[in-house]
Amino acid sequence: MQVQPYLFFEGRCEEAVAFYREHLGAQVVMTMRFRDNRDAGKGGDAPEGCSLPAGCEDKIMHTAFTVGDSMLMASDGMCSGKSNFQGISLSLTASDEQQAEKYFDALGNGGQVQMPMTQTFFAKRFGMVQDRFGVSWMVLGGVQNKPA
Known part of the structure; x- marks a missing residue:
């Protein structure tokens, strides 16, 4: 079993990961943007709770990166601009x-x-x-x- 941190940057995920790459040596394992959602733009409705504000298509839906031996995951979440x-x-x-x-x-x-x-x-x-x-x-x- 593993427990891994999942961070919601509410619109600043790409900036945060770049910062961690530069200063902590983070290595990105994978990144998926909201526009990569298989339901987006194909006439299918996004699953309940997965809709996002217009204009956030290029924001990060999910990313995984390592810092040292640890894996962290992150997202722009709902792109609210208010991380907590x-x-x-x-x-x-x-x-x-x-x-x-x-x-x-x-x-x-x-x-x-x-x-x-x-x-x-x-x-x-x-x-x-x-x-x-x-x-x-x-x-x-x-x-x-x-x-x-």
Whole structure:
């Protein structure tokens, strides 16, 4: 069994994935746009709940990408322009303290630092940041007691 994060960027998915590619080394596995919906434009009605505002045909219906060994999935959702990622954070464990600082700084560029990078009892570097897309991240480097 796997549990994978699925992020709804409400119209900014392509921009977010490009940002993660540049700053976290994300690799896109696949992308499907709303215009690729097999029912779109063929006289068939989209399944209930799958309709979207006019002009969103080029937005991302589904994408899958990796960050390190982790698979994430994402969409533009209903293209509302109002992402809401409350109650969840993604945890990014870097290979060392310097890499953690680099990731933290990149994610914080245009975002908001929630807890500055500091040393903790569980990691040499730990900080919390919300990126420019509203996704909260917990960044760790130099983990001192790796979970069992």
